[in-house]
Amino acid sequence: MTLNEKIQASKPWNYILTIQRVILFIATAVVIITLMVVVLARRLFHVNILGYGELLVAAAFWMYFIGSAYAGWEESHIKADMMSLFVKSERVKLKIGIAAKTVEVLVSIPIIYLAYEMLVFDVETKQSTIDLDIPMVFIQSAMLICFVLMTFYSVVYILRDLGKLKNN
Numbered sequence: 001m002t003l004n005e006k007i008q009a010s011k012p013w014n015y016i017l018t019i020q021r022v023i024l025f026i027a028t029a030v031v032i033i034t035l036m037v038v039v040l041a042r043r044l045f046h047v048n049i050l051g052y053g054e055l056l057v058a059a060a061f062w063m064y065f066i067g068s069a070y071a072g073w074e075e076s077h078i079k080a081d082m083m084s085l086f087v088k089s090e091r092v093k094l095k096i097g098i099a100a101k102t103v104e105v106l107v108s109i110p111i112i113y114l115a116y117e118m119l120v121f122d123v124e125t126k127q128s129t130i131d132l133d134i135p136m137v138f139i140q141s142a143m144l145i146c147f148v149l150m151t152f153y154s155v156v157y158i159l160r161d162l163g164k165l166k167n168n
Contacts, residue, residue, distance in 0.1 A: 004160040016149070020070050027063035031056060051131030058129075058139045065146035072150035075157065091168055098161045101154045108151040115144035 007013055034055055041047045071077045083096050119137055121127075127136040 002160075002163050004156060004163055007156055017070075017073060020066050020073070020149070023062055023066045024070060027059045027066065030059035031063060034059070051129070054129040054132045054134055058134055061139050062142045065142040069146040069149035069153070072153040091165065094161055094165050094168075098158055098165070101158045101161070104154045105151055105158070108147055108154070112144065112147045112151065115140075115147055119144055 001009070034052055038049050038052050041049050068077075079100075081100075084093060087093055087096065118140055122135070122137040122140060128134055129136070129139075
């Protein structure tokens with residue numbers, strides 16, 4: 001069993017995926033239920049609900065960013081990959097994939113740093129939303145967590161692809 005296979009078969013790997021799925025489900029449910037309640041409150045009861053936009057933004061942040069990390073795990077991000085149309089060699093396709101994932105990792109590292117700095121700023125300034133007083137650190141931590149996950153998945157898949165390249 002290779003290192004990559006050991007990582008992907010490990011309990012922490014599966015726990016992370018389960019947590020991602022649960023967060024995705026909850027965030028999506030919060031968005032749908034909030035929108036349903038707001039529409040019903042406005043149309044049936046002629047009542048406006050204060051602060052629902054803040055709840056939607058928080059849930060949407062988590063939904064979008066966890067969804068991105070999950071797509072990183074699935075390797076299902078949208079790509080503008082024209083090379084696969086012209087390149088027939090599996091070995092060359094593997095090398096192109098390794099190069100693309102390496103660029104992903106190199107781009108993600110400064111983004112992780114910026115997300116971390118943003119969270120430090122949020123903690124120091126104790127920022128929160130106006131109506132519901134939701135701490136911004138909760139909302140914006142989705143960015144840091146999810147970029148770390150996406151980068152982790154990319155590194156694991158680089159190792160996997162390097163192993164395939166070595167074995168072929």
